[in-house]
Structure formats: structure tokens, C-alpha cells
Amino acid sequence: MxxxxxxxxxxxxxxxxxxxxxxxxxxxxxxxxxLPLTNFHFNGDERVKNVLYGRVPLEHATSLLHFSKKGIVQQLLHNLKYRGQEDVGLFLGKWLGQELKNLEAYRNIDLVVPVPIHKAKMRKRGYNQVHKFGEEIAAALQVPFNNKILQKRSSTKTQVFKDRLRRLDTDKSTFRVADENELKGKHLLLVDDIITTGATVEACAQVLLNIEGVSLSLATMAMTD
Structure with a gap:
């Protein structure tokens, strides 16, 4: 068949x-x-964590792939975000999830939370490109996945091709938490497609880490070189 x-x-x-x-x-x-694997979570490289040094106190942070313009990773993420190829997120989530589940650093994750997209973009695209990526990681770690708890208030343009200064100006009030009580005391794994300056992660972290007892780790599909 x-x-x-x-x-x-x-x-x-x-x-x-x-x-x-x-x-x-x-x-x-x-x-x-x-595919240009980073192996950050295997070799102790804290490059992703260092992007947010002094801004976001991350417990652990990693990216699966290196991103470079006109490279294969850019093609994959373009197909994922703009051509409806959600299986890219599924594929990368399974890959990273299988690697993280065997690492002590990620065994105390309580909940996987994706960086949300605005409802207007959701209507246009039909899906959040990070959803399946996060679901697969959550399944591998055997923890819940919640794509409703973190919400985006306003629509912003994609971060990848913005210049550095404009990315750093990401509105800090862009995100909100639907139910803070659900997150109290939990170690969250925030997942996103790509990290550049870390502005989006910082904006998410500002609302998540304001909740009592929350600690935060990060996993992304790729990191810009």
C-alpha cells in the first residue's frame, strides 16, 4: 500500500x-x-545559554542545528513555516527528543511549552510551526505539552531576517500566561524554531519567570551562526 x-x-x-x-x-x-548538528547538549557547549546571559537565567539550553543563510537548515525551516511542511517539525522534534531523554539535565522537566504565534498568523498559516516539534520532545521526555498556557497578544514580523537592533526591540508585553497557577513551581522547557538575538525568548521568559517557583530551560530547532 x-x-x-x-x-x-x-x-x-x-x-x-x-x-x-x-x-x-x-x-x-x-x-x-x-545537517549541521550542534551537539551542544552532548559536549557542554553553552552557546545558546550565553546568548541570553545577563537577561534570562536559563537552567539548560540547546539547539539541534546550526543555521546559516542559503543553507539546508534555512530551506527546511522555510518549508516548515511557509510551505505547510509540518513534518519537518515532527522530524526534528523526534530527533532532539530522543537525544534529550537520555540526558540527566532534561530529566526534571515538568512541562514543554512552545513559543506561541498570534491568532491572526495562526489563521493564515493554519498551525504553529513549533507545535509538532514540542509535542515530540514532550513525548520523548514523558511530560505534558501545553500550547495554550503561553499566549501572544500582538502580531510581530518574523525575527530571522530582521537586523539585530530591531530584534532587540521586541515588545516585552507581547506575551501573557493564561493560568499562572498551572505553572507554579514547575521547570518549563520552552521550545522555538530558531534563536538569533534571543529577544523573543527574553520576552517569553519575562512573563514565565515572574511566576512563583518557575525555572526555565530552552530547546530550539536551530541557532544562527
Whole structure:
């Protein structure tokens, strides 16, 4: 049946658009081998944490991939955000989740929370590009995933291609928490697609860390070089 479906509705790699083989899952083997893994969570590299040094007290922080303009990761994230290819988030979430679940640093996570998008963007796109990524990580860590608790008040343009100063001017009142009591005393893992200057994470952290007993860690699909 799978071969018959592939004959009429062939699956293509979101990285290079080549048809996927029977044993390839979401990304072709060639693109998978080309993905620039950071291995931050394995080698103790605190580069992601250092982006927010002095601004957000993170317990742990990591990114799965290095992001560079015109590279394969940019292509993957573009397909995820603008071409409806949600399976990219699923694929990357499964990958990172399987790695984090074996690490002591991530075994005391209580809840996975995605960086939200505004309801206007949700209506236009139809999904939050971080949703499946976060769901897969939560499943691997065997903790709940909550995409309703952190909400975005106002719509802002994408951060990736903004200049540094404008990214740092992200409105600190952009986000709100629906029910603070649900988060009290918990270690949250905030998940996002990409970290650049950390302005979006900082804005989220300002409302999350204002809740009694909350501690915060971060995991993203990619980090800009």
C-alpha cells in the first residue's frame, strides 16, 4: 500500500525536493548527513545559554542545528513555516527528543511549552510551526505539552531576517500566561524554531519567570551562526 501511495503521491525531501525512498523518513539520507548538528547538549557547549546571559537565567539550553543563510537548515525551516511542511517539525522534534531523554539535565522537566504565534498568523498559516516539534520532545521526555498556557497578544514580523537592533526591540508585553497557577513551581522547557538575538525568548521568559517557583530551560530547532 505504501509503495502504491508513493507512486501516485510521492513524498519529497523538504531539504532538496528529491523523492524519498521507501526507507527514508521525512528527509533523504543525503540531506540528513549534511545537517549541521550542534551537539551542544552532548559536549557542554553553552552557546545558546550565553546568548541570553545577563537577561534570562536559563537552567539548560540547546539547539539541534546550526543555521546559516542559503543553507539546508534555512530551506527546511522555510518549508516548515511557509510551505505547510509540518513534518519537518515532527522530524526534528523526534530527533532532539530522543537525544534529550537520555540526558540527566532534561530529566526534571515538568512541562514543554512552545513559543506561541498570534491568532491572526495562526489563521493564515493554519498551525504553529513549533507545535509538532514540542509535542515530540514532550513525548520523548514523558511530560505534558501545553500550547495554550503561553499566549501572544500582538502580531510581530518574523525575527530571522530582521537586523539585530530591531530584534532587540521586541515588545516585552507581547506575551501573557493564561493560568499562572498551572505553572507554579514547575521547570518549563520552552521550545522555538530558531534563536538569533534571543529577544523573543527574553520576552517569553519575562512573563514565565515572574511566576512563583518557575525555572526555565530552552530547546530550539536551530541557532544562527
Amino acid at each position: 505504501k509503495n502504491l501511495l508513493n507512486l501516485f503521491f510521492p513524498k519529497v525531501c523538504p531539504g532538496c525536493s528529491a523523492h524519498l525512498g521507501d526507507y527514508e523518513d521525512y528527509v533523504c539520507l543525503e540531506c540528513r548527513h549534511e
